[in-house]
Amino acid sequence: MRKVLYDRFGNEQVLMVREQPTPTIAQNQLLIQVKAASINPLDWKIYRGEMKLLSGSTFPKGVGIDFAGIVAQVGAGVTDYRAGDAVFGFLEVFKGGALADYVVVTETAIAPKPASISFDQAAVLPVTGLAALQIVDELAAVGPGQEVLINGASGGVGLFAIQRAKQRGARVTAVAGPAGVERATQMGADAVVDYTKQAISQLAQRFDAIIDLSDKLTFAEARQLLKSRGTFVSMLPSPLGLVQAFLHNLFSGQKHRILILKPTAAGLRTLADLAEHQLQIPVEKAYELANVRQAYQETSQGKVKGKAVVVLA
Incomplete structure (x- = not known):
């Protein structure tokens, strides 16, 4: 699978798309095929080294926190989801890794994607x-x-x-x-x-x-x-x-x-309910994974207003 990684702190040029083994899951985990991942200012503050006290300095590191996708596989202990379900969610804030074809999560990090919104829109919500x-x-x-x-x-x-x-x-x-x-x-x-x-x-x-x-x-x-x-x-x-x-x-x-962001599954479900009824979710621009450096360069320079996503599938 493809995954965006970097081996040192720096600007967008440190970001690389690498081939990695598809991860395996434990009994209480799910494997998600990522359809879209959001771009956030926190991403570039982390890979530039501005948040190293919280993110640590161990490499390689992944990029991206929130995503939307399809459940590809569920562990034996997972009860609320099955393969094929559309979901959206988040990874550990200072660890990242959502810019990948597949991510591993637990049930507490995702919620069902509202049917009325796209994967791009769902990815920018968390x-x-x-x-x-x-x-x-x-x-x-x-x-x-x-x-x-x-x-x-x-x-x-x-x-x-x-x-x-x-x-x-x-x-x-x-x-x-x-x-x-x-x-x-x-x-x-x-x-x-x-x-x-x-x-x-x-x-x-x-x-x-x-x-x-x-x-x-x-x-x-x-x-x-x-x-x-x-x-x-x-x-x-x-x-x-x-x-x-x-x-x-x-x-x-x-x-x-x-603000010290505290993502929760309950919060995701609140967002899902709001998205179904009264929340406008503007996605200004979508990038291909191959253009991830351009995506972060343009968004960090303020060339994209509102939210942008990287599309993986």
């Missing part, structure tokens, strides 16, 4: 969709009537976060570049700020929650736009950032929460 649910529902605890600012709203997590915040009754102000304004509006944002025309710091409004998905807004900057008991949520944890947020939260009404 990481970005679960991140949006965790941010909006838990970390920001968004509720009816609240004012929410989403910075970096035209990316994968942002497009789902807009929808989820609206579902929970909030009024959403989205911040995006010129190419993302229309898409943020389509996702349901009540107001959209083009950051090339207006700086966030110039906004007169104060917010119950500010969600920064751009990794560019600092907590010090966000505090000026927060209400006295507002919450700032940021992505991509670092040891220092977690300590600073913890210490600040002890003494201030304004809170700083940092």
